[in-house]
Amino acid sequence: MSVSVKIVVGLIVVIPLLYIGSCSAVSHQRERGFDQVKEGDTEQHVIQVMGQPTDRETPSYRLAKYGAPECAAPCVQRLWYSNKMSLIGEAWSVELDGAGKVVHTAHLTSP
Structure with a gap:
């Protein structure tokens, strides 16, 4: 097998693995922050643990x-x-009331 064929085969294997790894990393990071959000928390706390929406x-x-x-x-x-990064569609939502406090959270995935 020639060097160029090995490179192409290697890329065919590596690129999907990198994509899946990146998607999983984003999901894990969001989930870790989401787990720290509780009803009554402030918008400032949500942004501190989850970043900008x-x-x-x-x-x-x-x-x-x-x-x-x-x-x-x-x-x-x-x-x-x-x-x-998610192919299935994945999102987390945090609802705030008029005082800027968390009243509801949800993790949505689309099949």
């Missing part, structure tokens, strides 16, 4: 791409953290 949703700014029900009272803002 991918998206922010309010009752007047609906994000249908996640397929979740509307952000409705007591929710006044929903923070979304997506795993853009």
Whole structure:
């Protein structure tokens, strides 16, 4: 087998493994932060443990791409953290009330 064929075969094996590893790493990191978020926590704490959200949703700014029900009272803002590497679609949401406190959390996956 020639060197160029070995390189191509190696890349065919390595690239998918790197992608899967990256997707898993993002998911693990988000899940670790998500596990630290509890009802009553502040938005500041959520951002401290999970980082800046991918998206922010309010009752007047609906994000249908996640397929979740509307952000409705007591929710006044929903923070979304997506795993853009995931082929199946994976996201975590944190709902905040008018005082900026966590009222609900969810981890969504799409088959």
